Amino acid sequence: MGFRLTPQETSFYDLFAQQASHIVDGAKELTALLGVAPTEREAVAQRMRDLExxxxxxxHEIMRKVNSSFIxxxxxxxxxxxxxNLDDCMDLMEAAVDLIVLYRIGELPSGIAAQVEVLARMSELTAEAMPRLRSMSDLQEYWIEINRLENQADQVYRRLLAELFNNGADAITVLKLKEVIDELEAAADAFExxxxAVESIAVKES
Amino acid sequence: MGFRLTPQETSFYDLFAQQASHIVDGAKELTALLGVAPTEREAVAQRMRDLExxxxxxxHEIMRKVNSSFIxxxxxxxxxxxxxNLDDCMDLMEAAVDLIVLYRIGELPSGIAAQVEVLARMSELTAEAMPRLRSMSDLQEYWIEINRLENQADQVYRRLLAELFNNGADAITVLKLKEVIDELEAAADAFExxxxAVESIAVKES
Amino acid sequence: MGFRLTPQETSFYDLFAQQASHIVDGAKELTALLGVAPTEREAVAQRMRDLExxxxxxxHEIMRKVNSSFIxxxxxxxxxxxxxNLDDCMDLMEAAVDLIVLYRIGELPSGIAAQVEVLARMSELTAEAMPRLRSMSDLQEYWIEINRLENQADQVYRRLLAELFNNGADAITVLKLKEVIDELEAAADAFExxxxAVESIAVKES
Known part of the structure; x- marks a missing residue:
């Protein structure tokens, strides 16, 4: 009769995959928000809160499992x-959505779409990488690509702020938009x- | 004749308790600041600096002790x-007080009192938890409650900013107040x- | 015939020293930027990008080496x-230079020179400390002095913001300058x- 020495290990990977899949859904809602009228935004924000x-x-399931697992x-x-860190990705994207509604922001600058596109790509890559934690294989290409995307997000972010500061909008509007743009930039940092974290785990395990 | 194997362990707990008790006092000064006239603020700020x-x-005593202790x-x-992390809690509350004086801010928005109330509660819970590090008991309720308070602080923070941005104040006043509000929000994050850190220590030791 | 058991150890120190020497050069370009006319700034920014x-x-060389070294x-x-952390020091100084050009900032407030002076000193101390990692000697004075400089940077930062907020500049100009000043303050934090990190390594190794 066979037995598995560490049956509980399995579901850590499943839980990470689950966390990441919520993040992919969150990035989709964030993308959706850019395409709807301001009056439709609250509905998106509610779905985003549910995902969060x-x-x-x-x-919390992962935290509890860490506390109760022997191995x-x-x-x-x-x-x-x-x-x-995964939780931060979600929180920051949710915060951006919440602020857009809360600050009653009108039109969003087009540059925000470029930020969100990078985040959507980052979330997909992250979700694809989580199952590979099990074998610790093919992870290097993931973190290299995330680093590249984060550099791109930085570029987008700076250009967006420069545009915002120089386009003649009133200062309060600039401040509100800057809060949103900052949350999205922080989300890109969180994905990095x-x-x-994955790189550091892989280094230790190798 | 008996002897204690690790006599030096005692005072790490004492030192953490001492750090936390300064933080409780700091939160009290921060609360006091909201109740005094602007001309009285400098005196509060001075006491706050002393506490810091x-x-x-x-x-530094803890750091020195870590360096010199064998066990x-x-x-x-x-x-x-x-x-x-404890040091950050104090620094950020002190920074908020300092900025209020330094920026010559007039009336403070009432929402700041809600932020400060959460910080005062967080500081008390933290001070109560420090002695329990010795036995590593009853700590879970502490970190769960801190997490809950931090979520509450986030809500207060966002509503406060939304109010600030939409109340028609001039942009420079908004910027000054935002700096103060941001320091208080960072203090709530520091308590979390x-x-x-406590949770992670407890997980390792369990 | 002799042999070296861990030949690869040598160059970690060399690589850290190399990283730190780029940072010293970066701090020099940052200092240079303050002395040139706005039209000359793009050339400085280009040199800064190259250093970055x-x-x-x-x-990345260090990261690859960590991954491939047995010892x-x-x-x-x-x-x-x-x-x-060293990489962050450089990135943040480079970001400040980039933003000054990108935001088409005119005159820089004189207080920025005080911030940059502290950063230049921090970069020199850091570069001097890196070779001492090999023997783990005389490092304490380094981290104590960096802590002192970081406190000084905090003071400079707060006074600079207070000045900026109270000098009657328009809000958009204040916002742009604040971004630059914030990056420089973050660079000081990164040096700390x-x-x-050095202190924590020394504590472990001692």
Whole structure:
């Protein structure tokens, strides 16, 4: 009769995959928000909040599992850190959506679409990478591509701010938009932190 | 004749408790600031600076102790991280007080009181939790409650900014107040980082 | 016949020294920028970008080396963290230079020179400390001095913002300058994080 020595390891990967899949859905809602009229935004924001709660649940499930598992597939602190970083990606995208509604922002500058496009790509790459944690294979291309996208996000971010500051909008409008743009930039940074966490785990395990 | 194997362990807990007690006092000064006239603020700011120096001393004492102790009650890096996170709580509350004086801010929006109330509660919970590090018991309720308060702080923060942006104040006044509000929000985040540090220590030790 | 057990250790120190020397050069370009006419700034920004790329290369070289080395002079994660923190110092100084050009900022407030002076000093101290990682000697004075300089940078930063907010400039100009000043302040924080990383390595190794 066979038995599995570490049956509980399996679902850490599943939980990370689940967290990442909520993030992909969140990036889709964020993309959707850019295409709807301001009056339709609250409905998107509500779906975004629901996704954020679901992601929160997945995060807490991982935390509980770390606390109660005797054996974990990699260091407890690293599981912790990775889950927390993934959670940040979701929180920051949700914050951007919430602020757009809360600040009653009218038209969004077109440059925001470029930011969101990078985030959508980052979320897909992240979701594709999570199952590969199991074998620790083909992860390098993932983190290299995330780093590249994060550099691109930085470029987009700076150009967007330069445009915003120089286009003659009133200062309060500029301040509101800057808050939103900053949250999106922070989300790109958070995806890079996820990639760093994965890289650091892979380095340790190799 | 009995002897204690690790006599030096005692005072790490004492030092953390001391750091946290300065933070409780700091939160009290911050609360006091909201109730005094602008001309009385400098006196509060001076007391706040004194508390910040005292907390700094406690932090450095912990750092020195880590460097010179042969045995520590938990990982050196974790002691380090916890002390640094506690120090941040104090620094950020002190920064908020300093900026209010430095920017010669007049009336403070009432929403700031809600932010400060959450910080005062967080500081008390943190101070109550520090002695429990010794037995690593009853800590979970502490970090769960801190997480809840941090979510509440986030809500207060966003509503406060939305109000600030939409109330017709001039942009420079908005910018000044935003700096103060941001420091207070960062202080709430710092308390959450303390709770995460405690959680991570508890996970390792369990 | 003799042999070296860990020949690869040597060049981690060399690579850190190389990273730090790019940062010293970066701080020099940043200083130079303050002395040239706005029309000459783009040339400085180009040199800064080149330095940033060179520093990036050194960072990636360290990362690759960590991944491929069997033995490392200290913990892999710590090498990682130190390299990443050094990279941040450069990135943030480069960002400040880029924003000055991108936002088409006219005259720079004189207080910025005080910020840059502190950064130049921090970069020199950091470059001087890197070779001492090999023997782990005389590092304490380095991190104490960096902490002192970071406190000084904080003071300069707050006074500079207070001045900026109260000098009657229009809000958009204030916003642009604040972005630059914030990047420089973040660079000072990044130098402190480098010092913390060194301190934490020294504590572990001692």
């Amino acid at each position: 709660h679901a992601a929160d649940e997945a995060t 974990t597939p990699f260091d407890r602190e690293d599981i912790y850190g990775l889950a927390a 932190k996820v990639a760093h | 120096h005292a907390a700094d001393e406690a932090t 520590t009650p938990f990982d050196r890096e974790d002691i380090y991280g916890l002390a640094a 980082k303390v709770a995460h | 790329h060179a520093a990036d290369e050194a960072t 490392t002079p200290f913990d892999r994660e710590d090498i990682y963290g130190l390299a990443a 994080k480098v010092a913390h």
